[in-house]
Structures are given as structure tokens and as C-alpha cells.
Amino acid sequence: MILYEHVLSSDCYKLRLMFDLLGMDYERRPVDMYPGHADQKPAFRALSPFGRLPVLQDGNLTIWDAQAALLYIAERGDASSSWTARSVEERANIQTWLQVAGGPLRAVAAARARNLFGDASSEDGLLDVITIIDDRIVEQEIHGSEWLVSDRPTIADVAVFPDIALHEDAGISLDAYCGLRRWLGAFASLPGFAPMPGVASM
Amino acid sequence: MTDRLDSFTRSQWIVIEDDAGIVRRAPFETLLFSIPIRVANGPDGPRIHRLDTGEALPVLRRYGYVWSALDPAPRPLFEVPEFDEAGRRFTPCGPVGVKTSALRVIENFLDLAHFPFVHPGILGTESETEVIPYRVEIRRDVDEVWAVDCGFFQPKAMAASSAGAQVEYRYRVAQPCSAVLYKTSPGRAGAFDLIGILVRPLHETACEVHAWMLMWDEESSDESLLQFQQEIFLQDRIILENQIPHLLPLSAGMEIPTRADATSIAYRRWLKNHGVIWGTCEGIPEVTA
Structure with missing residues (x-):
């Protein structure tokens, strides 16, 4: 490819x-x-x-x-289909978070672009989307999982991870978002994980 | 803020934008030492005005960039004769905003010891962290800081590198906010490739960094050259923004230097000897920034 x-x-x-x-x-x-x-x-x-x-x-x-x-x-x-949906319910949930990654989460990418390259953009909804994702992780943790949709990492986690992991470039502090910080740490421990510039060590 | 503008800083040419950026962006408003300025482009070239006083600022076009200064009679711009060598390839990398002092950015650029830790697998490797002793000199004729005979093992020194190599470096601080690195060229035996950074202070602890390359490299695509340099700079950026204080300390005692920091020590001393205040901890009784 x-x-x-x-x-x-x-x-x-x-x-x-x-x-x-x-x-x-x-x-x-x-x-x-x-x-x-x-x-x-x-x-x-x-x-x-x-x-x-x-x-x-x-x-x-x-x-x-x-x-x-x-x-x-x-x-x-992925021959084992571990990263994609294994049930109708999972598919709905994964699809939801893919939509978040392609929609509201773009505000974080825009804030980062403005900080890096001086592009003008709006900050509307920036902290809303961070809070919503943090809430989701904490809710999942209460149910015994550290991942967005399932008890294993899926493409929903991969879709959302980069913009959250690059929060410092976007000028966003995650100090108040314990769930997100734990989730970032768990993600960075996955076998095969590779950072990119701007991804703080976790 | 502007009462911290010392005369040495005021008299320097400062980068505004690369030639392509002027064409694409002008007219636009930006900052120069916390002063709002307007950059326009006309048939007779770029014009730059202060927005607070309306005063026209001097404009210089050189090395693929447009420069300006607060002082109506700036010091002459530094010489880079390699720009006149036919066959070299010039690549401006576009501005990147960094929330720290311009002087911190220059100091980081001069630092060899961080390569294995911040740029592992590219400019250094964690198994070879030793900085070989090198020489630092103040060149009185041009009033510049130079570090020569710097050597370092690098896994992928340049975009065109196919394998790790012992690379020779020379560093040059040409102005408080401009530095040039001369580095063994993988594309031409015995020659040096040049990498430079030009920094425009927006505020004392925020700046815009313009990196450029002037190389012997006929192989690499523009895209791979740019992304090689941008990846390295973005690795530095997150370190720079997290380095405290954001203002550069010039007085001994605030940060403990090691032998590998000889260039940084000389740079700070040179700034102090010129009475530089802007972007430093000088005159700030207790730095908490």
C-alpha cells in the first residue's frame, strides 16, 4: 500500500x-x-x-x-480481527468514535496547526471534545476496560489517539484529565507503538 | 515590554518571511519584538510598517528571505558565501511557532549533547552519547561565536544518508537570533552542507523559527528534505516549550553547565558582553516564567 x-x-x-x-x-x-x-x-x-x-x-x-x-x-x-468490530454493538460504538475523530476532534488538530504554522482557526468546542473523551475513558474504566470501545484496543483508539497525544502542540493541558493520561500511557505501551515528534513521553 | 529592547538587539536584521511566504501571505500583520507590524508586497518589493507609530522599517532581501529591523540603520547582515556557490540546493522549511525565547532556540540548536536523546535513530544513538571535546572561539573580525572540530556519530545525519557516519560539525552564531551549522555532506566529499535557523522574536518568550538548508544533494526529493528537517525541529520544539525558564539565563549559577556546553557558555557570555537584555533573564529579579 x-x-x-x-x-x-x-x-x-x-x-x-x-x-x-x-x-x-x-x-x-x-x-x-x-x-x-x-x-x-x-x-x-x-x-x-x-x-x-x-x-x-x-x-x-x-x-x-x-x-x-x-x-x-x-x-x-489484522487476521485476528482484534482491532475491528466483533459484534453489531461494537461496530456501532467504533463507528461513533471514528466520527468523533473525523469531526469534533479536528478542533484540536486546528489548534495545533495554528500554534505550529500560524494558521487562523477557531477554538470552538476544543475542551468539550477533550472532556467528552475523558468521560468516556473513565466510564470504561469503571466497567473494567482501559479502551474506548471494548476490552481491547480497536481502531477507535487508533483514530482518536494522535490528536490527544499531540495536545501539548495544541496548547492544551491534560493535567485535569486523569482518564486521558492513563489511556495515553496504556496506548504507548502497545507492542509496535512508535511516537512522532510532539508526542510527549508517557 | 519594549523597554527591555537593548541597542544590540534593536540594531539586528531580523527575518520576517521567506520569499515564497511573502508572495503567498502579503499583506499580513505580525509581531517584531512585541511591536505589531504590517508586511505588504508591491511592484518595488516588500514594505514593512510599524502599526503603533506608522513608521516605515528598513527592508532587506537576502538569502531567500525578507529581513527588517527596528533601528533605521541596522548592522550589516552576516556573510554566507556558500549562497553564491553554483549547484547548491536551497530549501526554506517554512516558519514554525515556538513558545519560548528566541535565544533558547539558538542555544538548543548549538547543543550536540541532546542528539542521542531527542533525535534517537536520526542525529544520535543512545549507545553513543559522548561529545568529543571541540574548540569554541569568538571571531573578533566578524564578531561571531564559532564552534569547530565538533564530531559526532549519527545514524542518519541527512536526508540523503544511507548509513550511520561520523559527522564533522561547525557551528556559527552569526547574530543573537541567527545560527548556521556546517556539516559533512553525504553528497559531496570534502564539502559541507549548511543548515541555518533564523528566529524572529514575537515576544520575549514566543518566536517564529525559519529553518533553511543549503546542500549538495541532487538525489532527495523536496518533500523528503523538508520532512526530514521538520521532523527534527518538531522533536526539539516540544523540549524547548517545556524548558524552564523560558528566558535565557546569562548569569552563572542558574543552570550548571558541563564541558559539552562550551558553545552555550560562549554564546551566553557573548550576549552578556553585548548588553543583550531582550529574551534573557537579565534585569528580572526572580524568574518564575
């Missing part, structure tokens, strides 16, 4: 993480998102209509949504 990506993008990091966690080989094709803004140019938009990284290619298939690509990698590479 070919991953069109940027080394500093949290959405690209989640796909690199999935490959690493599954021990899969893939080809990295760097895109000059910054400072060249190549992701907004026609050549890249031919691959990704909204001009968003990452893009995953496998043969004739092109996937230009991070969550969809995450699901595809997990379904292709």
Missing part, C-alpha cells in the same frame, strides 16, 4: 501507527503540505477532492479519508 502523507500530520500519524501496530510494510510518499501547501494544489486534489491528507492507495483503490483508510488497513492486515 502507498501512503501519501506528511510527517507532522496527526491524521497521517494514525495510519502509520496502524501499520506499525499490525507490523505491516507500506510505502511512504511525502507531500509538501508545509510550507508548500501541495495538498491544496490540483495534482493532489485529483487524488483527494477536499485536499486533505492522508491518502491511501492499494492497487486501483484510492481512499482519501483518514478514518476510512484506518478501517481498510485494519481489515486488510
